[in-house]
Every structure is written in structure tokens, then in C-alpha cells.
Amino acid sequence: MNGKNKELEQSIEEEQIREALDAHWHASATGDVNAEHAIYDDDAICDYPQSGERILGRSNLQALRSHHPGKPSGFNVKRILGKGDLWITEYTIIYQGQSAFTVSIMEFHNGKVVHETQYFADPFEAPAWRSQWVQRMM
Numbered sequence: 001m002n003g004k005n006k007e008l009e010q011s012i013e014e015e016q017i018r019e020a021l022d023a024h025w026h027a028s029a030t031g032d033v034n035a036e037h038a039i040y041d042d043d044a045i046c047d048y049p050q051s052g053e054r055i056l057g058r059s060n061l062q063a064l065r066s067h068h069p070g071k072p073s074g075f076n077v078k079r080i081l082g083k084g085d086l087w088i089t090e091y092t093i094i095y096q097g098q099s100a101f102t103v104s105i106m107e108f109h110n111g112k113v114v115h116e117t118q119y120f121a122d123p124f125e126a127p128a129w130r131s132q133w134v135q136r137m138m
Helices: 003-030 058-066 128-133
Strands: 040-048 053-056 072-083 086-095 098-109 112-121
Touching: 003 072, 003 086, 040 058, 053 058
Parallel strands: 040 112
Antiparallel strands: 040 053, 072 086, 086 098, 098 112
């Protein structure tokens, strides 16, 4: 395969991944747990480094998320960046009126997520000492 065909193939694959990500995040926001988890390989791994947990397999991941006691009431994707098989999504989830700032790092193989790492951060009050160097976003 020549270089131009390979670039076109990669571009098509990236477009398909982006469409799958858009569908995944939309399904996550609307609570469609079946559509939300269609993006994952059967043997996908999902890591939560902050709590030291690893979820093995799409079925366990879907079950875990389906049983979350504080169902999300809001979901806002800020941006999606990626190339090839590595994609990053920055988004906010609202659980019981509280925002959780979240980053998802997804690794794809054959169009499915095989490994995801998610980081969650609670909001915090900006310290006054640095106000002269920053611009408030909210």
C-alpha cells in the first residue's frame, strides 16, 4: 500500500473512531447504557487510578456504571483530541448537583476501546494569592 492510501485509510479510521466517540458520549449523557458500552471491546480494561481500581471486561464495566447510586444529571464534553489509536476526552459529569471534572484516555484496537483510563477531579476554590496572574473562567 502506498503512503497516500495509508494516510486515507488512517483518516477514515480516525473519522470512524470520532463518530463512535460522539455516539458513546451522547449515550452516556442520555443514560443509554447499551449504546454507551458498544464502543468497548469484550475484553476492555478500564482503570480508575485515583481509587486504585481496574475493571476487566465490557460486561463488568457496564454493570458497574449501571449500578452507580448517583446517576449523572448532567454531562458536558468540552473537547475530544486524538490521532490513530489514542483519544482523549475532557468532560464534566454532574453527580447529585456536584461537578466532577473528568479526563478519559482511550486506546483503540480494530475500532474498539481496549483500554481506558479515567481521572476524576472535584472543583476547588481558587486561592486569592494568585488572582493577579489568572483570569476567572466561571
